[in-house]
Amino acid sequence: MTICLNTENSSSAADPEATSYHSYFKLLAKISKKIHSNTETLEIIACIVENIVDVMSAKGCIYWILNQQKQIIETRIFHGFDYQSLSRVDYPTLMTIFKKKKTNPICITDARNDTRIPDLERLGKRRISSVTGMFFDITGPLSGLLAVYFTDSRTLAPHELELLTALGEQGAISLEKAMGYDKKTQIMYQQIVEGFALAIEAKDKVTHGHSQRVARLSELTARKMGLEEKKVRQIFQAGILHDIGKIGTQDNLLERLGNLSKKEMSTIRQHPCLGADMLRPLTFFSEIEPLVRHHHELFNGSGYPGGKKGKQIPLGARIITVCDAFETMITGRPHIPKKDLAAALTALKQGVGTRFDPKVVQAFFTMIQENPGIIEARETIASCLDILQQNMVQLAQQNQLAKKLSNPFPGSF
Numbered sequence: 001m002t003i004c005l006n007t008e009n010s011s012s013a014a015d016p017e018a019t020s021y022h023s024y025f026k027l028l029a030k031i032s033k034k035i036h037s038n039t040e041t042l043e044i045i046a047c048i049v050e051n052i053v054d055v056m057s058a059k060g061c062i063y064w065i066l067n068q069q070k071q072i073i074e075t076r077i078f079h080g081f082d083y084q085s086l087s088r089v090d091y092p093t094l095m096t097i098f099k100k101k102k103t104n105p106i107c108i109t110d111a112r113n114d115t116r117i118p119d120l121e122r123l124g125k126r127r128i129s130s131v132t133g134m135f136f137d138i139t140g141p142l143s144g145l146l147a148v149y150f151t152d153s154r155t156l157a158p159h160e161l162e163l164l165t166a167l168g169e170q171g172a173i174s175l176e177k178a179m180g181y182d183k184k185t186q187i188m189y190q191q192i193v194e195g196f197a198l199a200i201e202a203k204d205k206v207t208h209g210h211s212q213r214v215a216r217l218s219e220l221t222a223r224k225m226g227l228e229e230k231k232v233r234q235i236f237q238a239g240i241l242h243d244i245g246k247i248g249t250q251d252n253l254l255e256r257l258g259n260l261s262k263k264e265m266s267t268i269r270q271h272p273c274l275g276a277d278m279l280r281p282l283t284f285f286s287e288i289e290p291l292v293r294h295h296h297e298l299f300n301g302s303g304y305p306g307g308k309k310g311k312q313i314p315l316g317a318r319i320i321t322v323c324d325a326f327e328t329m330i331t332g333r334p335h336i337p338k339k340d341l342a343a344a345l346t347a348l349k350q351g352v353g354t355r356f357d358p359k360v361v362q363a364f365f366t367m368i369q370e371n372p373g374i375i376e377a378r379e380t381i382a383s384c385l386d387i388l389q390q391n392m393v394q395l396a397q398q399n400q401l402a403k404k405l406s407n408p409f410p411g412s413f
């Protein structure tokens with residue numbers, strides 16, 4: 001963590017308030033410079049909390065970023081606390097301590113006996129005597145909460161409150177700025193993905209809409225597995241882009257799939273690496289590139305290009321493998337007969353533990369029961385419930401013992 005100011009308390013003869021103002025001004029100038037020099041936002045906030053502890057001789061300082069709509073703590077940046085401390089508090093407790101009022105700040109002058117603070121040793125209450133907190137609007141449902149903690153009972157002087165307000169606002173401004181930038185980047189990124197998606201469709205007309213459907217199934221499966229939204233979004237994008245390497249594959253090979261020589265098949269099998277190599281120079285695709293590269297790996301290590309096994313395969317790629325196989329089976333290809341829903345689900349089960357990650361298939365099965373409209377098939381999910389009700393861990397053990405390796409698309413790659 002970077003300390004961006006060494007406070008100077010050497011002039012003991014000077015007016016303490018004037019000295020403080022001088023230190024505070026230097027601190028504000030430094031933080032402001034960091035904001036305008038595009039320093040990472042969390043680094044700016046780390047700098048703010050660290051210096052507040054320093055200039056105010058506080059026990060600790062925390063800047064929480066709260067999502068008031070979802071009622072969650074998005075993140076917290078703190079300085080001066082031990083592992084078990086007030087920094088670990090959850091959202092409901094935080095809202096009890098700092099009940100948002102129209103007027104900032106919220107001052108708790110006797111923390112040891114204040115009923116707003118739960119009597120929990122783990123919150124480090126015994127080491128804290130007074131607390132001052134302030135809310136700041138960031139953007140939309142997001143707000144910042146800056147709190148500073150003291151071991152003595154302390155009421156902050158007006159100039160100290162001014163400093164806290166100014167620094168808290170600086171933190172909120174830098175967050176708002178970063179989020180605006182993120183939004184613009186995301187729009188640009190989305191446009192690039194859509195452009196690539198059109199290019200894949202133009203190249204491989206046979207699989208029209210396949211990438212979008214795989215992306216949607218993968219997104220919902222990832223969310224069902226409890227992955228954070230950022231990861232879910234990346235898996236969706238990787239679902240759209242998974243076959244982007246086909247852009248570099250000869251047209252006549254794609255058209256003759258199912259009727260290729262060994263040599264031609266090995267050319268087709270280069271598409272995951274071709275695709276990943278196309279994305280590699282674009283740094284904002286760095287998290288997606290491994291998912292594209294490994295979407296044809298199989299859970300038991302018999303896939304390609306790396307022969308990776310189990311957890312060596314990125315989770316997003318394991319999710320896309322299942323959704324890709326399922327989507328291919330229920331839509332069919334010129335050289336692969338279309339399967340009905342029950343047959344496709346059964347084929348997935350036959351590959352559990354060998355081709356497919358059992359946990360992914362389990363999540364996929366739960367997801368399609370919760371989103372029956374996602375499947376474009378004549379039969380309903382309700383008619384396949386007996387197929388869907390199975391413990392995948394047990395099934396994986398059975399399949400592994402039987403050394404089953406179902407290939408749901410014979411003649412495919």
Ligand SMILES: [Fe+2]
Pocket residue numbers: 242243271295296
């Ligand atoms: Fe592929």
